[in-house]
Amino acid sequence: MTATLQPSAPAPVAAQRPSNPVVSALGDGVVIAKRNVIKIKRVPELLVFTLLSPIMFILLFAYVFGSAIPIEGINYREFLVGGIFAQTVIFGATITGAGLAEDVQKGIMDRFRSLPMSRAAVLFGRTASDVIINVITLVIMALTGLAVGWRIREGLLKALLGFAIILLFAYAISWVMAWIGLLVPSPEVVNNASFMFIFPATFIANTFVPTDGFPSALRFVANWNPVSSVTQAGREYFGNTGLPVPDVWALQHPVAYTLIWTVLILLVFVPLSVRQFKVAASR
Amino acid sequence: MADVITASGLVKRYGEKAALDGLDLTVPEGTILAMLGPNGAGKTTTVRILTTLLEPDEGTATVAGVDVRKDPSGVRALIGLSGQYAAVDEYLTGYENLDMIGRLYKLGRKQSKARARELLERFDLADAGDRVAKGYSGGMRRRLDLAGALVAQPPVLFLDEPTTGLDPRSRSGMWDVIRELVAQGTTLLLTTQYLEEADRLADDIVVVDRGRIIAQGTADSLKSQVGGERIELVVEHADQLDQARGVLAGVAVGEVAVDEHTRRLTAPVTGGGKALQEALRQLDAVGVTALDVGLRRPTLDDVFLSLTGHAAEDGEDGTDSPAPTTKAGQQ
Numbered sequence A: 001m002t003a004t005l006q007p008s009a010p011a012p013v014a015a016q017r018p019s020n021p022v023v024s025a026l027g028d029g030v031v032i033a034k035r036n037v038i039k040i041k042r043v044p045e046l047l048v049f050t051l052l053s054p055i056m057f058i059l060l061f062a063y064v065f066g067s068a069i070p071i072e073g074i075n076y077r078e079f080l081v082g083g084i085f086a087q088t089v090i091f092g093a094t095i096t097g098a099g100l101a102e103d104v105q106k107g108i109m110d111r112f113r114s115l116p117m118s119r120a121a122v123l124f125g126r127t128a129s130d131v132i133i134n135v136i137t138l139v140i141m142a143l144t145g146l147a148v149g150w151r152i153r154e155g156l157l158k159a160l161l162g163f164a165i166i167l168l169f170a171y172a173i174s175w176v177m178a179w180i181g182l183l184v185p186s187p188e189v190v191n192n193a194s195f196m197f198i199f200p201a202t203f204i205a206n207t208f209v210p211t212d213g214f215p216s217a218l219r220f221v222a223n224w225n226p227v228s229s230v231t232q233a234g235r236e237y238f239g240n241t242g243l244p245v246p247d248v249w250a251l252q253h254p255v256a257y258t259l260i261w262t263v264l265i266l267l268v269f270v271p272l273s274v275r276q277f278k279v280a281a282s283r
Numbered sequence B: 001m002a003d004v005i006t007a008s009g010l011v012k013r014y015g016e017k018a019a020l021d022g023l024d025l026t027v028p029e030g031t032i033l034a035m036l037g038p039n040g041a042g043k044t045t046t047v048r049i050l051t052t053l054l055e056p057d058e059g060t061a062t063v064a065g066v067d068v069r070k071d072p073s074g075v076r077a078l079i080g081l082s083g084q085y086a087a088v089d090e091y092l093t094g095y096e097n098l099d100m101i102g103r104l105y106k107l108g109r110k111q112s113k114a115r116a117r118e119l120l121e122r123f124d125l126a127d128a129g130d131r132v133a134k135g136y137s138g139g140m141r142r143r144l145d146l147a148g149a150l151v152a153q154p155p156v157l158f159l160d161e162p163t164t165g166l167d168p169r170s171r172s173g174m175w176d177v178i179r180e181l182v183a184q185g186t187t188l189l190l191t192t193q194y195l196e197e198a199d200r201l202a203d204d205i206v207v208v209d210r211g212r213i214i215a216q217g218t219a220d221s222l223k224s225q226v227g228g229e230r231i232e233l234v235v236e237h238a239d240q241l242d243q244a245r246g247v248l249a250g251v252a253v254g255e256v257a258v259d260e261h262t263r264r265l266t267a268p269v270t271g272g273g274k275a276l277q278e279a280l281r282q283l284d285a286v287g288v289t290a291l292d293v294g295l296r297r298p299t300l301d302d303v304f305l306s307l308t309g310h311a312a313e314d315g316e317d318g319t320d321s322p323a324p325t326t327k328a329g330q331q
Helices: A021-042 A044-065 A078-103 A107-115 A119-147 A156-183 A187-203 A216-224 A226-238 A254-279 B043-050 B071-076 B093-102 B110-123 B139-150 B168-183 B197-200 B220-228 B239-249 B273-284 B302-310 B324-331
Strands: B003-014 B017-028 B032-036 B060-064 B079-082 B156-160 B185-193 B202-210 B211-218 B231-237 B257-259 B264-266 B290-296
Touching: A021 A044, A021 B093, A044 A119, A044 B017, A078 A107, A078 A119, A078 A156, A078 A187, A078 A226, A107 A119, A107 A254, A119 A156, A119 A254, A119 B003, A156 A187, A156 A226, A156 A254, A187 B185, A216 A226, A216 B017, A226 A254, B003 B043, B003 B185, B017 B032, B017 B043, B017 B185, B017 B202, B017 B211, B032 B197, B043 B060, B043 B156, B043 B185, B071 B239, B079 B139, B093 B110, B093 B139, B110 B139, B139 B156, B139 B168, B168 B185, B168 B197, B185 B197, B197 B220, B202 B220, B211 B220, B211 B302, B220 B302, B231 B273, B239 B264, B239 B273, B273 B290
Parallel strands: B032 B185, B032 B202, B079 B156, B156 B185
Antiparallel strands: B003 B017, B003 B060, B202 B211, B231 B264, B231 B290, B257 B264
């Protein structure tokens, strides 16, 4: 270990703080996002499982349940895929929470918190890199969907809008998960806690079957569930329509309703998560 | 010399329990202060407050003149922290870890890359630098973590138990690095459970117990408080005890303690190995057979027993743990 440092550094290099805090925070966010993307590359198992489970869902529902779920007006498989898109990206948000919890647990968060960097950047970087995972997942699922009979009927531009609104909603959910990830002690707890919430949230909806047949209380919840509206918005943009839409404002105006929820969730959970980040201690 | 780190009346409570209970300390520029104490004494809490990770309930602290509560981001620009658990990103290579930290310090792309390579070289990680940190040994992770703390050449460094869990070779390597840093003018606060480590590295030592400083001084002054080094001898036959006591009294610098039941004699000495050799030579000359003999240096346990009356255990009730026989013999 030869000493190659300049003897005694009087002025620390880091003392030159950039003048514009926004630019500097964005820069920090990019560094953190890059780090998370490297992790996707290094732990391909993670991506493989993230991708395999939606493929599995599409195949299981399409061929196992699909054979027993006849619906009028549209091929069930075409109906199904939009729902699975929504469900999968919402599940994908748990990666945000689990990743943050892991960073806290391993002390990496302490390192970040002791650096002269933007505090919000760790969270913005993390949620941004998880959008990348969701994009990859959607591409794979779309290809699987096309193989089993899903179709884009309204043109590519509208289809992209459909993907965009699904991604946007998932982005909001990943801030909920970020908050949970910073609140609980370990990645395992994040997974368990969020499954308790995500399973009902994505099943009590129009994701897998139309809501008409639900008992009335459940139908009410399902029709006003934003997971239903984001699914409905996606189906409309993809042109997977043909079923009567329940006469509920949320589903008659699925894009507006989804955007309202997205904004509300972000308004609540971004500040909550940033505050929790300051508190989160690894021990 | 100006005091680079100051803490005054720090209090941190977790529910009923006070992790820090009015802790004061100062570290002059370019020196090493070691905080010595068992688990749960409040060492890590102190470091976390001084590095802005935690806010104290009461008290004030400054780092290089900057108040940790009023301007935490000002403090963060001046410090490096290497924690108790190496904060290394396992999925990145050593190089990527350091480069990431450099970028977050706003070093600029080129400078950050150069600095990462330079530090890998310096910490014996050049060969492993492009491997994923997941495969690193404990010692390599610690070195990488310490390198991370040095990326921006901070004038003030905090090392929380930098060698806990390291094998002896890695430990002494870490000591070399730490000494080199301070020779270059860095001010350093380090926590440790090992008196030897504090002894080797620190200019000053504070002994912490239950959130308070209970003793302060140089390694030598602390050791003299606990009696310094001593020879421990167990003779084969009880009837040799008197003879042995006579010999040891000749080399001892204080009273020779005798425990007849275990046939153990304890004699405070100075001069270490020389005193032991001399004692052995004389014992041999008078025909005393030693069953077991050795030179014993004060341990953290001894310091604690001597300063607090309870042993250096994690829990609250260390008093019932068995006291070393030497202490029993001396009293």
